[in-house]
Amino acid sequence: MAESEWLRARACRLQTDCFTDHDTLNEKRLALFIRYETTHERAFYRALKELQTLRKEKRNIEIGFESQKLKQAAETRAAEAQNLRREQFEFKKIVFQTKNAAPQTQKGARDIVENSPGDQEMAA
DSSP states (O other), X not given: OHHHHHHHHHHHHXXXXXXXXXXXXXXXXXXXXXXXXXXXXXXXXXXXXXXXXXXXXXXXXXXXXXXXXXXXXXXXXXXXXXXXXXXXXXXXXXXXXHHHHHHHHHHHHHHHHHTOHHHHHXXX
16 A cells, blocks of 8 residues: 555656646656556555455454354353252252151151150150
């Protein structure tokens, strides 16, 4: 791009030189320098477009990686949340079973104590 810009500016200077020569105006040289200017201007914009395309591709690749990372992080968080809910459910289930088993155990212990032979001998 820099080279194209320098060559374009040079062609402009040479065009100006064609006009400063008061003796004669060489139309063929002027046309040649105008063609040079146009050629280098097109080369500049072609290089600029290529640079913009490369930057856009690079940005899209970076965004693609970032979106993949975000997607993976979201999936990981969802799996962790599901595991946490499963653990909470198992914990609540154990607590519920323990609470329900406790009265039966206490009732069974009372029955054993009430029906033990030692208590009947003491009562008699």
